[in-house]
Amino acid sequence: LADATDVVGGHGGGKIAEQDGSVADLGEWGVIAALQARMPKGLSTMVGIGDDAAVVSTPSGSVVAAVDQMIEGRHFRHDWSSAYDVGVKAAARSLADIAAMGAANTALLVALAVPGTLPASWATALADGIAAEAVRAGAGVVGGDTARAGSVTISVTALGELRGREPVRRSGARPGDVVAVAGLLGHSAAGLALLTAGLAAPAGPAAPAEPAPSAGLARLVTAHLRPAPPYDAGPEAARLGATAMIDVSDGLLADLGHVAAASGASIDIATSALPADPALIEAAAAVSAARPGAALEWQLTGGEDHALIATFPPLTRLPPRWRVLGEVRPGSGVTVDGKPHPGRPGWQHFRP
C-alpha cells in the first residue's frame, strides 16, 4: 500500500504512462485506466474498481459514510493549487468526516467531472494526490466515475468502520466535559491569507515556484493547500470515551457551535489554552491588512485544517496530542473566555 503513489501507468501499458495529451485525446477508457492504475486497493476491499459496484468488508455490521466535493473556482484555484494538492484536499475533506465519527477509513469512491481540454497529466496528478491521502488514512479507492464538464468538480465519498465501537456523534457533550483538539488550528486560514496577500508562493510538487519567505510561512501555505487531518485521532478519541466529536471544517467556534446545539449545552473556550504559534504570529505580522489579533482569530474562526475537536468526561487521561481548550457548560452557544465572540460564525457556500 505504501507504494501505491509510486505506480505510474502500471495498468494499461505505455501509452497511459505518457500523458502528453488532453483528457479528450486519451478517451474515457484511457483516463479511467490511468486513474485506476494509481489507486490503492485497500485492505478492506473485497471487490474493487472494475465491476458495477465495489464490495467493502464491514466486520462490525455497519458502515460509516460521508460525501464532500471540491469545485474549481470555488474550493480551489489552478494558480494556487497543483492537481496533486487538489487530490489530497478532496480526499482529506471526506476522510476527516469519517474520523470525526470515531471510525477508521476503509474506502473512497471518486466522481470526477473535467473539461475535455484538461491535460491528462493534471488528471493523473490529481489521482496521485487522492491515492496518497487515501493511503495515509488507511483507505483503498474502490470506485469512481468520470465525465466531461465545463469545469473541474471532484466528489469524494468515504466509507469507514467503527470496529465494534459506537459512533461518536455531535450530540453527546455533557456539562463538565472537557473540550480538546488534536491537529492544527488556524494554519489553513493563515496560509490562505498569505496566498491572498501575495506573500507566499504555492508549494505543490507540480508547482515548486519561488521559495516562501520562511519555512514557517511555507508550512502554513502547505497546510492550506494540502491539509493533513490526524485521522487516527478519531478512533483514538472513541477508545478514550469521547462523548462528542466534529472536525474543524468551518472554524473552531462554528463547529463547536454545531456540537453545542446538538448536545443542548454551551461550550467555553479559554484563549490562554490556545498555543502561541510562532508561524501564525509571523504570518499575522506579514499580512499587512491583518487586524491586531489575527493569529488568535485564525485559530478561533479559520476552517479547513480538519483538526478533530472532541469532548471527554472530566477525568479522562488524554494523550499529549489532545490539547484541552475549554469545557462544556449548561446553557447554549459558544463563548470565548466566558464572552460571546464577535464576527461571523461560519461559512455559507451560497452567500458571498
Added chain:
Amino acid sequence: LADATDVVGGHGGGKIAEQDGSVADLGEWGVIAALQARMPKGLSTMVGIGDDAAVVSTPSGSVVAAVDQMIEGRHFRHDWSSAYDVGVKAAARSLADIAAMGAANTALLVALAVPGTLPASWATALADGIAAEAVRAGAGVVGGDTARAGSVTISVTALGELRGREPVRRSGARPGDVVAVAGLLGHSAAGLALLTAGLAAPAGPAAPAEPAPSAGLARLVTAHLRPAPPYDAGPEAARLGATAMIDVSDGLLADLGHVAAASGASIDIATSALPADPALIEAAAAVSAARPGAALEWQLTGGEDHALIATFPPLTRLPPRWRVLGEVRPGSGVTVDGKPHPGRPGWQHFRP
C-alpha cells in the same frame, strides 16, 4: 417511507416551504434544510443526515458501493428534463449498479453543485425526484453536500447489502449459460430519438407541456427522462444462481461485451428472442431520419434503460420477467445471430 415525497418544508418552517427565490436567496443552510426535509430516512439508517457522517447497517458484514453522476448539458438538458426527472435519473443510475451486483439498495449520499441563480424550487423538485426513486429502491438518503458551481452536477453514491449472498460479478459467465434480461431494452434510446426529432414533448411533472403523439410514444419519452430499473430483479437473480450480471447503461451489446471480456467467453444474442415492441416500431416509423431496423438497433445498442442482464446455468427456471435472449459460448466478444454486429459498440464521455 412511502410518504417521504409528500413532505414539503416539514423541517425548518414556513420560509422553506415557499421556495420563491433562488438558491442564493435561501442560503446554504436553507437549501440543505429544504432538501433534507424531502429525503426518506431508510430502514437501514442508524445515523442519518446531520452529523459528520452517516452510519448504515450492514448485517452481512460487507457493503456494496457505487458512484455515478449527472451533469447539466452532458447528461440532461433543462428544456427536456424537469428537475424531478433529473433527480429520478441521477438516483436510478447508481441504484441500478447496486442491483446489478445482486444487492438490495440501502442508502444514498448526494453531492449537489448548483449555480446560486438556480431557483430554489428546482433544487427541491430535484430532491423530490431523488427521494421518490430512493423509496422505490428501498433506500434512505443518509448524507449529502451542497456547493455552488457554474452549472448543475449531481453525484450520487449508492450503498447496498448482499443479505448473505455472494456478489454477482461480471466475470462468472460460463459457456452453456443462458443470457436473460429483466426490464426494458431500447425505450430510453427511442425516447431520446423522439425528443431529438422534436416529435414528442417532455413528460416531466414540472413541465406538463403538450401531449405526446400517442401513449406509447409518451411512455418512451418518459423511459428516457425517468428510467425505472427493476431493482428487485437484482437480488432475485442472485437467489436464482446468476453467474454474472450487469445493468444496461451503455447498450445491450456494449454491456454484454464487458461480461464476455470479464468472463473470458463469448455471448450470442438471438434477434428472434427480442420482443417485437409496438412502441419501438411506432417510434421508428415516426422518426423520419431513422434507418430501417431502428427498433432493433435501439434494443441492441440503446443505453440508459438500466435493464438487468444476467447469465444463468442452463437449467435455471426463470420467473416470467426474465426473458432469455441468447447464450454464453466459448471464445470472445459478442455476436448477434452468430455474426458480429456492425457499428460503434459503446459510449465514450470524452469523445464526441
